Amino acid sequence: MAVDSGKSMRQNAPCLSKLDLLRVIIRSFIFQGSWNFKKMQNVGFAFSAAPALRRLYPDQKEQEAALGRHLEFYNSHPYMASFVLGAIIKMEERHSKGEDIKIEDILTFKKAMMGPMGALGDSFFWASWRPFLGALAAALALIGWKLTPIAFLLVYNIPHFYVKFFGFWQGYILERGIVEQIRKYDLFRCSAHLKSFMLIILGAMIPVVIKLECKPPSLCLNLIEKLGIVLGILIISEFFRRKITLTRLLVITSSICILLGILNILK
Amino acid sequence: MGVIKQIFEISLIGGLINLDDVPLTQTMISQPIVAAPLIGWMFGDLQAGLVIGAFFELMMVYLLPIGCSVPLDGSLAAIIATGIYLLVGSSPGGQPEALISLAILSALPSSAIAQKLSVLVREVNNRISDRAQAVVLDKTPGKIDLLHFSGIGLFFLRSFSLCLISLLIAVPLIRSVIPFLSPGLVRGLKLLYFAYLMIGIALLFDAFRSRDTYWLFALSFLLATLFSTVWPLPAWMAFGMPCVLAGAGYGIRERLRGKYGCR
Numbered sequence: 001m002a003v004d005s006g007k008s009m010r011q012n013a014p015c016l017s018k019l020d021l022l023r024v025i026i027r028s029f030i031f032q033g034s035w036n037f038k039k040m041q042n043v044g045f046a047f048s049a050a051p052a053l054r055r056l057y058p059d060q061k062e063q064e065a066a067l068g069r070h071l072e073f074y075n076s077h078p079y080m081a082s083f084v085l086g087a088i089i090k091m092e093e094r095h096s097k098g099e100d101i102k103i104e105d106i107l108t109f110k111k112a113m114m115g116p117m118g119a120l121g122d123s124f125f126w127a128s129w130r131p132f133l134g135a136l137a138a139a140l141a142l143i144g145w146k147l148t149p150i151a152f153l154l155v156y157n158i159p160h161f162y163v164k165f166f167g168f169w170q171g172y173i174l175e176r177g178i179v180e181q182i183r184k185y186d187l188f189r190c191s192a193h194l195k196s197f198m199l200i201i202l203g204a205m206i207p208v209v210i211k212l213e214c215k216p217p218s219l220c221l222n223l224i225e226k227l228g229i230v231l232g233i234l235i236i237s238e239f240f241r242r243k244i245t246l247t248r249l250l251v252i253t254s255s256i257c258i259l260l261g262i263l264n265i266l267k
Numbered sequence: 268m269g270v271i272k273q274i275f276e277i278s279l280i281g282g283l284i285n286l287d288d289v290p291l292t293q294t295m296i297s298q299p300i301v302a303a304p305l306i307g308w309m310f311g312d313l314q315a316g317l318v319i320g321a322f323f324e325l326m327m328v329y330l331l332p333i334g335c336s337v338p339l340d341g342s343l344a345a346i347i348a349t350g351i352y353l354l355v356g357s358s359p360g361g362q363p364e365a366l367i368s369l370a371i372l373s374a375l376p377s378s379a380i381a382q383k384l385s386v387l388v389r390e391v392n393n394r395i396s397d398r399a400q401a402v403v404l405d406k407t408p409g410k411i412d413l414l415h416f417s418g419i420g421l422f423f424l425r426s427f428s429l430c431l432i433s434l435l436i437a438v439p440l441i442r443s444v445i446p447f448l449s450p451g452l453v454r455g456l457k458l459l460y461f462a463y464l465m466i467g468i469a470l471l472f473d474a475f476r477s478r479d480t481y482w483l484f485a486l487s488f489l490l491a492t493l494f495s496t497v498w499p500l501p502a503w504m505a506f507g508m509p510c511v512l513a514g515a516g517y518g519i520r521e522r523l524r525g526k527y528g529c530r
Contacts, residue, residue, distance in 0.1 A: 033290040034399075034418025036392035037335060043399045047415040050408075060406065067411065068403045071396075075334070078293055118334075126331045130295070134328035135471055137300045138321035142464075143502045146313060149301040149320070156295050196483055196517055198475045202468055203487030204509040207495045208502050210464055226492055229465065236469035237476070246326065246470060247339070247379065253462045254372055261455020 014055055016093055023051040025168050028085055031078045040075035045085070052089045056096040066092065069107060076114040077121020079163045083178050084113045086171025109176065120187050128191035129159065132198050139201060142209040206230060270354055274434040277306060277354075281346035282427030288342050289332070289385070290419045299323035299345035306349045318367060319349050325467025327378070329474045337389070340381030343426055347433045348374035354438045359448040365456035369441060371463060372456075377433045384425045392418050487513040 031044040046067050053070070057063040076084065091106045137152040145151075171178050207226050239249055284305065287297035295301060300320045307316020327341025351370040358366040395414045402410040448456075472484070490509035494500045500508065 029292045030290065030415065030419065032293070033415045034392045034395045035289060035389060036396045036418075037389050038393040039396045043396055043411065043415050043418070046399065046411055050411065064403050064406060064408055067408045068400070071400050071403065071411075122331065122333050126333065127329075130298075131328045131471060131474070134298065134300060134324045138324045138328075138467070139506055140503075141300060141304070141317040141321040141324075143506060144314070144317070145503065146317070148317065149304045152298070152300055153295060160294065193521075195475045195477075196480045197514060198471065199480050199484040200487045200510055200513045200517070202472050202475075203484040203513070204491040204506050206468060206488055207492040208506040210461060226488075226496075230488060233465050233469045233472060236466055237473035240470060240473040246330070246466075249466060250326075250375060250463075253466060254375075254459060257368075257455045257459040257462055258452065259455070260458065261449070261452040264449070264451035 014058065014096075016052055016055055016089070020052050020055050021089070021168070021172065024048055024085065024089060025082070025165055027051065028082055028164065028168070031081060039071070039073045041078070041081070042071050042074045044078075045074045045081070046070040048085055049089060049092075053092065056092055062096075069103065070110075072107070074110070074114060076118040077125065079125055079160055080117040080121035080167070081114075082164050082168040083171040083182060084110060084117055086168040086173075087113070087175045087178050088171075090172045090175050113179075117182075120182070124187040124191050125160070128194040128198075130156065132194045132201070135198055135201050135205070139205040139209060142205075206233065270438065271435075273310065273354055274350070274431065274438065277310065277346070277350040278427050278431035278434060280306065280309065281343065281350070281430040282423050284346065285340075285343050285426035285430075286419065286423055288340070290422045297342040299327060299341050302342050303345040303349040306346055307353065310350075310353045312353055315352050315363070315367065316349050319352060319371065320345055322367075322371060322463050322467060323348070326463065326470060329471055337382055337385045339378040340385065341378055343381045343430060344371075344374045344378035347377050347430055347437070350430070350434050351437050351441060354434065355441050355445065357445060359445045359456065360450060360453040362453055362457055364460040365448075365453045366445075368456040368459040368463065372459065373437045373441060374433065377429060381426070381429055384429060385422075388418075388421050388425050391421060483513055483517055486516065 027048040027050070031041060031048055033047065034043045035041060036043070049070055050067065053066040054063055057066050070088075074081075088106060088110055091101055091109065094101045095103065095106065133152055133156050137148050140151070141148040170181055174181055206229055210226075210229050236249070240246075281302070284302045285297050287294060296305070299322075303320030303323065304313055304316035307313045307319070323341045323345035327339060327344075330338035330341065332338055348367075348370040351373055352366055355366060355370070359369070395418050399411050399414050402408060402414070476484070487509040490512055491505055494505040494508055495502075499505070
C-alpha cells in the first residue's frame with residue numbers, strides 16, 4: 001500500500017519546463033568554472049544540472065542525494081558534455097517520476113559516455129577545428145583583414161553553439177540513443193579533412209605573409225628566398241618531431257637572433 | 268600616471284577576457300587572434316593587435332588542454348605583449364617589427380608563469396570540490412553555486428594580477444632600454460619577427476603533416492608563390508586562390524577515392 005502511494009506521488013512529480021532546460025544549457029557555459037585535479041569537472045556538472053535537479057526533486061533529501069551523486073568524478077570535453085548532460089537530465093526526470101530506471105543506470109551511463117565524448121571533442125574541437133580556424137585567421141590577420149577576429153568568433157562558434165544547444169536537446173530527447181546520433185556526425189572524418197585543409201592554408205600562407213626585403217626584387221631571388229623559408233620551416237618542424245619543446249625552441253631562436261644582432265653580423 | 272591607469276585598464280580587461288580560456292563560456296574570445304586585436308582596438312592600434320595575435324595564435328594554438336595537461340597560456344601572453352607594444356609607444360630604430368618582437372619576447376615568460384599559476388588555481392579548486400561535497404552533506408546544497416563562482420573569481424585574480432605585474436615591470440624597463448639598442452640588435456629583433464612566424468607555421472606543419480597530404484602543402488605553396496610573384500595579385504587573392512584550387516583538387520581526389528576505392 002505504501003509502495004502504491006509512493007508511486008502515484010512520483011507520477012505527479014514535476015516535469016521540466018523549457019525554461020528549466022534553458023537554464024541548464026546557460027549554466028553549462030560555466031562548466032569548467034571550478035576545474036580541479038581531484039575530480040575535474042564534478043562541481044561544473046552538478047552546478048549545470050542543479051536547476052533541473054531542484055525542480056525534479058522538491059524534497060530536500062532527494063535533492064541533496066541527486067546533487068551529491070553528480071559531484072562524483074567527471075571529466076569530458078566541455079562542449080560535448082552537453083549531449084551527456086541532456087541525456088542525464090532526461091534519465092533523472094524519468095527516475096523522479098518513478099519509471100523503471102535506477103540511479104546506478106544513470107551513473108553508469110554518465111561514466112561510460114564521459115571518455116568517448118572527451119576523446120571526440122578533444123580530437124574535433126581542440127585538435128582540428130580550433131587550429132584550422134586559428135591558422136586561417138592568423139593568415140588573414142597578417143594579410144591585414146581587420147574583421148578577422150569577428151569572423152573567427154562567428155565561424156568558430158557555429159558548431160560550438162550547435163553542440164551546446166541542439167546537442168543538449170538531442171541528448172534530452174534521445175537519451176541512450178544519443179550514441180547513434182553522434183556516430184552519424186562522423187567527427188573523426190571531419191577532423192581528417194580539416195587537417196588536410198590545414199596544410200593547404202599553411203602552404204598558401206608562407207609566400208604571402210612572409211615577406212623579406214629582397215634587393216633587387218627579382219623573381220629568381222624571391223623564389224629562392226621563399227624556398228629557403230620552406231626549408232627553414234621543414235627544419236624547425238623536424239626539431240619538433242624530435243621532441244624539442246616550443247619553449248626551448250623559442251629560447252634558442254631568440255638567443256641566436258639577439259646574439260647575431262649584438263655581434264653585428266646581420267646587414 | 269596615465270600609463271599606470273592604462274596598465275590597470277589593460278590588466279582588468281585582459282583578466283576578464285582570459286576568463287573565457289577555461290572557466291567561462293569558452294567561446295574563444297580569449298584566443299590570441301581575438302584577444303590581442305581587441306586590446307589593440309580598445310587602446311588605439313588594431314593592426315599591431317592583429318599581428319601580435321596572429322603570431323601567438325600560430326605558436327600556441329596546437330598546445331592542447333587535454334585531460335590534466337595545462338598548456339602554456341598564449342592568450343594572456345598575447346594580451347600582455349599587445350599591452351607592452353601599445354604602452355611602450357616608440358619603436359626601436361623606427362622599426363615596428365622590432366618592437367613587436369621585443370614585446371613578444373618580453374611576454375613569453377608570462378605564458379609559462381600563467382601555466383604554473385593555472386596549476387596552482389586547480390589545486391586550490393580541489394578544496395572547492397571537497398567543500399561542495401561537504402555542503403551537500405551539511406544540507407546547504409545552494410552553496411554549490413557560490414563555490415563554483417569562487418573558482419571563476421580565483422582564475423580572474425590569477426590572470427589580472429599576472430597581467431598587472433608583467434606590464435608594471437616590462438613597460439618601464441623596455442621604455443628605458445629602447446634608446447640604447449644598437450642598429451645591429453634592432454636587425455636581430457627584426458629577424459626574430461620572421462623567426463617567430465616560421466616557428467608558428469612549423470609547429471602547425473609538424474602537427475598536421477602526413478605522407479598522404481604533403482602534396483597539398485606543396486601545391487598550395489607553389490600556387491601562392493605563382494600568384495604573389497609571377498602574376499602578382501592582391502595579397503588576399505594570392506592567399507585565397509591557392510586555397511580554393513588546392514581545396515578543389517583535394518575534394519576531387521577524395522571523391523575519386525570514394526568512387527573507385529583507390530588509395
